[in-house]
Amino acid sequence: MTDKIHIADWKRGLVFSFISYSMLLFVIIVLTVFWMRDFDFAVVSRIVGAYMGVVIVLLAVAGLVFKRRLSVQ
Template structure:
């Protein structure tokens, strides 16, 4: 399984690796926001967390698609 993941990662272009790293780091930021909201509300509110996650990930997904289109168009692939 690890070899398959390594092969897929090595097949990616540099700009694709950058977008993957950005997506993972923004997902970790979302986790931190969820933890902070849980401590502020002093309880885990599923509806609030689900709504926040949906809005955040939708915005992030659209941003990643725009960046992908821009990188693919403007950068010279090796």
């Protein structure tokens, strides 16, 4: 009944990295909204799209590197 799901340490690290980068994105959005003194959906969506696009691509590359490096050992 109490089966534990085993996730590799490097995958868990990538998940925590994604969560921390998402929190940083929230701070960037809050600072941008306060700086502009108004919520502009177009600006915020461009920031989110560019930021998350870069984060997802870099985390995917890191995942491939970790997978290849750790599967050899």
